Amino acid sequence: MIAAKRSALRRFWVQLPFSIWLVILWMLLWGQFTWLAAITGVAVAAFVTAAFRLPSAELSGRVNPWRLLIFVVAFLLDLVRGALEVAWEALTPNPPYAAVIRVPLKVDDDLLMTHVAVTMSLVPGSTVVEADRENRILYLHAIRTRTMDDVERVRRSAWRWEKRIALALGSRQSVEDVRRGVTVAERRAESVGGAA
Structure with missing residues (x-):
């Protein structure tokens, strides 16, 4: 149980930079930095990361x-x-x-x-x-x-x-x-x- 929670938490932290990048990219594509664009960007990022599971890229951590x-x-x-x-x-x-x-x-x-x-x-x-x-x-x-x-x-x-x-x-x-x-x-x- 604890190992599963730890694994899910680690997966969340690994995906977080990519999700943030997807939200920023979404807002750039729409050409607007509004709350609506941010909220829809979060929804799109959640859908993309859940529907299109990709192997996590190794971040340098630097x-x-x-x-x-x-x-x-x-x-x-x-x-x-x-x-x-x-x-x-x-x-x-x-x-x-x-x-x-x-x-x-x-x-x-x-x-x-x-x-x-x-x-x-x-x-x-x-x-x-x-x-x-x-x-x-x-x-x-x-x-x-x-x-x-x-x-x-x-x-x-x-x-x-x-x-x-x-x-x-x-x-x-x-x-x-x-x-x-x-x-x-x-x-x-x-x-x-x-x-x-």
């Missing part, structure tokens, strides 16, 4: 409040900048240039990959069209990509988001990975080449 604040402020600034850029593209008579860009990630972590994908998709002007989980590669559709320099700018932006998220929420290994600057694919190629 949150750096300063880096999290930097991430939130940078995200809000990028949100405004992206909205202004998209509005400018809509108002100019020239057709917008767009590209699908391959972005190999540096961190081998499902949760951080998801955070990077969501962040890139929420900022106007880019969205994730495909995620290769096995190789840790995101494919982004981005506007304002007239030259290869523009493509590299988008790729560097995704890497900056990955670094901000890893520094705010990632494990020590994730932080080390983004600081080294080597992609998962490059590390795997090195280990295969070194084993041969």
Whole structure:
């Protein structure tokens, strides 16, 4: 009896960050931070976590409040900048240039990959069209990509988001990975080449 209660309590605490994230995401999708949006977000989060049982992702247990604040402020600034850029593209008579860009990630972590994908998709002007989980590669559709320099700018932006998220929420290994600057694919190629 006590073990069952303890197990249920542990499951609740493990699911709590995901439920809070689902509520925030729900409110962002509706574009309003009201009590009604919060209450319906809690209902949707409860339904989603009960109906679509997923294996719990391992959280690093590490949150750096300063880096999290930097991430939130940078995200809000990028949100405004992206909205202004998209509005400018809509108002100019020239057709917008767009590209699908391959972005190999540096961190081998499902949760951080998801955070990077969501962040890139929420900022106007880019969205994730495909995620290769096995190789840790995101494919982004981005506007304002007239030259290869523009493509590299988008790729560097995704890497900056990955670094901000890893520094705010990632494990020590994730932080080390983004600081080294080597992609998962490059590390795997090195280990295969070194084993041969």
